[in-house]
Amino acid sequence: MSLNPNKPQRGHDATNARPDPIKRDDHPRSHFSHDQVSAVPLRFGLLMSLAIRDLLHDRQVALCIIFSLVAVIAPLLLLFGLKTGIVGQLRTELLNDPANLEVRMIGNGNYPLPWLAELAQRPEVGFAVPLTRALNTQGDLVRDSRLFVANAEVLPTAIGDPLLAGVPLPPDAAHLVLSASAAARLQIKVGQQLQFFVARKLDGVSERGHMIMTVSGILSAARFARPAAFVTLPQLVAMEDFRDGFHVPQFGVDTGSPAPIRDKFAKARVYARNIDAVAPLALWLNQQHIETVTRQAEIESVRAITYVLGVIFAVIAWVSLLGCIASLIGAFLANIDRKRKDMAVLRLLGFRSRAVSLYIMLQALLLTGVAFLCGLMLYLAGSTLFNHILGRHLPGNTFVCRLQPAHLMLALASTLTIAVVVAGIGAARAIQIQPAESLRDI
Template sequence: MSASKQSSTFSAPPLKVLLSLGLSDLLHDRKVSICIMASIVAVVAPLLLLFGLKFGIVSQMRAELLSDPRNLEIRMLASAKLEPTWFEKMRNLEGVGFVMPLTRSLNTIADLFVDSRRFAENVELIPTAINDPVLDGISIPQGRNDVVLSSSAASRLAVKPGERIQLRVTRLHESRTERAQIEVRVLAILPPESFSRPAVFLTLPLLIEVEDFRDGFYVPGSGVETGSALQPRTHFARARIYADKIENVEALANRLLKEGIETSSRLAEIKSVQSIDKVLGIVFGVIAWIAVLGCAASLIGAFMANIDRKRKDLALLRLMGYGRLAMQGYVVMQSAVLTVTGFTVGCLMYLLGSQLFNQMLGEYMKADRFVCRLEPIHFVMALAGALMLALVVAGVGGVVVTKIEPAESLRDL
């Protein structure tokens, strides 16, 4: 017999035969397979539920923080002399989302008037521009006479977008009471949750005109022909300052404090959410590591016992011509199949558990809120972690398998 024929006679069967034998072996020893999968399910399902609760609660609290732009605001407590260069520097700082000059507090109040029955006194005047977080998704006033009303101001006036109202400002000039009246157009109305107080969002030039009028200057278009000549504006008293995200609120407030500007913010609420996130993260991490180590130990024990029980069968596969690398692949394949199956069952149990949590605990929360939630990326990461653990365990078992000699299958013959 030629050498080529001998090589063909003693070559190992195809790998697909080995894979088929591995799957058949799992089905034949279904009791052992179920026990191994149960150990995986016992770790995967509780960890997914625990992380789902952590992610659901924290992400909901973060969403509530982000949905309220006041949480991004750093309010100045006192007036200062802020030059235009200061505002330009602030806009270029990392972590700053929006900066807008403000006039003195006394000059940010005006009356709104439609007729004798529809009016609002002492309404707050707030300058706005593009990227204003309060007006997110709302048309931004561009023209001098365009304004956006808060919901409470609009309800007092009973007006709708597109209607025109009168903005009235009063001053005492040379012992005479003078009243400026400017007609403005309601561009849009804010939803109630965006801003609760009666307010008018207007362009900065219009707010400056209000302050100039109150300071006794002549303002064209105000309807009042008296007043001294306007002086070039060199500074502003205050500023509207917003961070670009809640993580930067503290750093921005500390920077302003270093400049001698006292501020207030909702840093306490932000730190509360961050603390909850940190605590839950530590709790989840400790439980996860303990569960993973326990699962790894259980799987290693189960695989070792299974390998020891099937030494003769594995030795027979070696005798059939399968090398060490093929036998390692055999163990890895079985481990991967058991892991994916157990992970799938664990995901199904998580879905049932999360629905139960959301229904039972959701009764104590507002509508459309959730307490247990995971994103698709979380399942992908969890599966990747489970497979990595399975590969490590299979690697330990594979080392044992490679030490089985083919002759072991002949000892009992």
């Protein structure tokens, strides 16, 4: 009995005569070479679409990961918002208050101009101007019989005075700058005039010199609370010469001998260049046998508060951050192990290791981005609540919780960077999955 090779044998259906698929793929690499596998292009749009669809399909696990991230991101934003709001405000007030930079010289001396010039050139000094004796730094400011300031403090000023930053300086001896309290008592505005009086007693006769002066600026009460007038150094020297019995024509009095050329001063108005220079400047003056008064105690107090709160915030932040990283690593690794078959199918379809890694990182970035957006919304709600409830108990415009846009961008960049690093750990595990794993259950 001959067998026709073109005719199916008896007892076998023709439809069952197809080759065994496993035998047909005895040498899979001969059919799927490296060049053919790499022929699948690495298209970002395709990977993004697959990542989004996979997250939507597996939404329960995705929501669990998002909520675990929100539980860390929102408290951290509020924590750093409080740090910036409270500690940052304390430090800002410390740095912006010129009174904290002042180094007051106690007592009267006899300092020559070369020494004062050397003082002004020291690296610790931000501003220095000679000052006359304390008894000669007072004058009467009069607008009319009802509006006047008796024995107002008169201080010299010049270019670079940190106390008058942003306020027009007096251009000459006929102009002055008033403090807010003095201007309020006089009910005067910038550009208006007043009478400036200086009294003395010469040869048993009481004399009172006066001159008309124009207000060139008004200093805020936050900068200087006492009633005072800021004048040029020649005007202050003229006041002392007048009280010492010399002839000063600008005060309208003809008595007295000619004033000598001034080459020595009793002290100086001195301001440090910055907060850190206050202590070295005071130490140098003390070494010159000059007693000083500074706000070093307040400066150190704010620094101590800033340091302690900074350490507390840093410890809490690092503990939360490490917990978040551990949680992310566990979640991503568990998710990859759960989807080993899906990853193997992607590899079988021609996705190379680079594509699979990018796929995992895209999912991590999507989850982290959504979590950061939710955390940001919770932060905005929490910070508004803090500022509304607690801000009412703080003076001025002090805020409790605040982050600048730059801080938020830095937080977003840091969060995404951590997500990429953690996803990289998962990707390193995912690329070890072999395409053959997808065929085991067939």
